Amino acid sequence: MEDPHIQKAEHTLQSLDTLKRAHAPDFLWTRIEARLAERYVNPKYIWRLAFSMALILALNVLAVNHTLKKGDKQPTGIRNGSSEYIDDSSYLY
């Protein structure tokens, strides 16, 4: 007669024969999506992003130019882009 321990071991070895695949929990996709959103930029959005950045840069350049042209009309004290304060308060007297 076969050793009962061997029989038991063989029986245990077959315990996974009827195993069914475990299901991944539903919330995992939400977690993965959040992780991807942190890292991933869709290539088709890269052009939009580049265009937006170029537009912002162009607007900045225009704004700076405009400010520099208006420089002569700046109020007393900050004329010609000088950081030095010019005391021009004689008109008060």
Next chain:
Amino acid sequence: MNDQALIEALKSGDRSAFKVFYETYADRVYNTALGLVQNEDDARDITQEVFVTAFENIRHFRQEAQLSTWLYRITVSQSLDFIKAKKRKKRGGGMIRIFKNKEDRSMPDVPHFAHPGVLLEQQENARILFAAVQSLPDNQKVAFTLHKVEGLSYQEVADTMNMSLSAVESLLHRAKQNLKKWLENYYKNESPPQDIT
């Protein structure tokens, strides 16, 4: 959507294809990771990592293997890395074990992992078998899990492990022999040997 169309869509960065990809393969990845790490929380974390890694590397996928095989490879590699990291962490707690009394150390070290896909009447035996699987060397553990837990054919296991069919056959034969030895010892002494290598 077939695999080829899915790969193309994934490579072009189509976000809706990502969801299809996930829905098609999530259970396979999760079940494989669960079989290897034997812990549901850890298997969830690994599944998450596997998909993020896959999404990030799909551009480099050369289609030399099937999409599922590629994904199984990532899963196996991340699961084994996880097990190694966990073992390293455990080794840090070795001093605690030294100070455990003799009685505690002689208790059988069978973890309480119950795979959700095991039939109720098989749960106790499956729990003991999963404990035995943990003692196998990595390659035998992977082959056994892919074949018995995930239900892959010998050829699919061979493709995933990048081995020949005969090498996988012999690996699985050795795994079963080692498991049988471990289980016989377990039932004889009710105290399993620590490792089979």
